[in-house]
Amino acid sequence: MTGWLLTSLALQNLGRRKARSFLLIAAVAIGSGVVFTGAALMRSIDDSMAVGFTRLGADMMVVPDGTLTNITAALLTVEPTDLVLDADVLARARLASVGRSAPQKIVRVEHSGIGSHHDLVDLIGIDPARDFTVQPWLKEKLNRAFRHGDVILGAGRDAPLDSQLLIFGKPHVVYGKLGRTGVGTHERGVFMSFETFDALAAAMPLHGGARPAVLAPGKVTGFLVELAPGATALQARFAILSAIKGVKVVTGDSSLSGIRQGLAALLQGILALMVLMFASMAVMVSVLFSAIVTERRGELGLLKAIGARRAQMIGMMVIEAVIATGVGGALGVTLGVLVMRLYERSLVYYLENIGVPFVWLDLPRTVAVAAAAIVLAAAIGALGSFYPAWRASGRDAYDLVRGEG
Amino acid sequence: MLVCRQASKSYATERGVVSAVTAIDLDVPAGRFAAIIGRSGSGKSTLMAMIGGLSRPSGGTVEVDGTDVWRLSENARAAFRNEKIGYVFQFASLLPTLRLIDNVALPAMLGRRRPVPEIHTRAAGLLERLGLGAYFDAYPSEISAGEQRRVAIARALINDPALLLADEPTSDLDEQTEIEIMDELLAVNREVGTTLVLVTHNLALADQAEQIVHIANGAIVA
């Protein structure tokens, strides 16, 4: 019962200096908004980087030497290119350090009948028996084996399972859909077996230019490679480069380590900033509440004189602070969510450009981060107000009433 | 009822130790009306604060209703102040954010011994009795200084204290108001039997008391 009484006293106190309360709430909102947004993005980027290599399953990629590998391509999806390799080039080399290898054919086409007229679509041929980077991502699929005429759609494409998909006028069946990976080619790709790919290649209209080399049977755009157990990336790279001419090997470490290290440093910097932000918020709340306590010492003394216990006096002040900072925290999180929604597109685009495939934090963990930010903000209010309230409440009531202490 | 033995209070200041009250012995039997008089700065408020459990004595003991006030734990003393002592300050002392009725009810609400509707009925009755029936919902800033003092008296009475301490409750008020307020305090003393200790500069008023305590320089003079 006194809990409710103290809360209503605290609320009334907050209402006394509306401008001050508002500024306090605004300051906490900005702080916790930044911290929430920062934390959510950090977790997302962290996840995305984890997706980049390990979850896609390949350790390295073997592509023709001239292939432009931008960083996105280095995230182990083969990018469309005019250069090709023989499909059996790796198998012939018989390298001990190379484990599984999955060849892929990729062609980027226009006017395919998928999406709107000018949409560029990546058609990707895989060998279902050897593939280990695409099928593990199947989120839903038909209850039968993958066969000729079937296609698998990336998460970015929308078509119901088992529906018919016309590609260059030829009917295909949507066999399955991939889960979100954040990797562009994977998200927007239309995957099919080499058989289906070759059949489609024959039907593809030529628009003046030469026929892309990859459409020829027996040619592939590149290989996704897994290291043999115990082999190091360096051994495999050396073995591949010395056995096969005209290829380059893109490994996770060499191409991404720089970015990863940079990002890790950046994330640590953000983390440090967030900690500092919270610390300065705590100091600010503490300074503000010692001033508020000083301003109200007469009233606190009066409360004490009429029999308020020390815990009740502290409780009243702490509740006031917790309400203000808690509301500030909630407001900050709301703002953070709005800002992220607002900049989602450009942010994802930007990050993918610098080579980070972006996967947003899932809902439960976003909620957890939001709750943590709000709880932290409220905790700062509690901590910042506790000490001044504790000190004041320990004084003699008469000293407080007389305006000392 | 009220027993002070060698009660003293000194303050450490930059100019050295200031002795506000020195070794006061005081006995006030239950139900009595005692007046404390003395010049400004003689230590009257300091003594009252020690009696009321608001200011810890530097030495000596204060016993109210058989309880050594300053040997109680902090929480027990808070409860004791809440239940046993009604205190009317020398200056305005209402919480500005609370309506008058809530100001009066506050000590009872903090004590949480009675149901809320009962507390409110009682608070309303006290306000009514002190002539503030029309102002239940008003805020302290909306009433005069004399009216505020009456509200403070109503608040001091809400828990039926055994000891009512009033430190110059009428010092800044006009004569007519002073008389009215004193009548209320005396009525409580007579009708309910509440022990009343009153600090006053008004000697005519002090004359009505059953016991006069004259303080000078922090000590009782004959």
Ligand SMILES: Nc1ncnc2c1ncn2[C@@H]1O[C@H](COP(=O)(O)OP(=O)(O)OP(=O)(O)O)[C@@H](O)[C@H]1O
């Ligand atoms: N916190 C303090 N620090 C230092 N000296 C103090 C303090 N409180 C009171 N005093 C001194 O103690 C003495 C007694 O003060 P007190 O307020 O008890 O007087 P009083 O009799 O109530 O006076 P008045 O009639 O003006 O209210 C004064 O000399 C005052 O200066």
Ligand SMILES: [Mg+2]
């Ligand atoms: Mg005084």
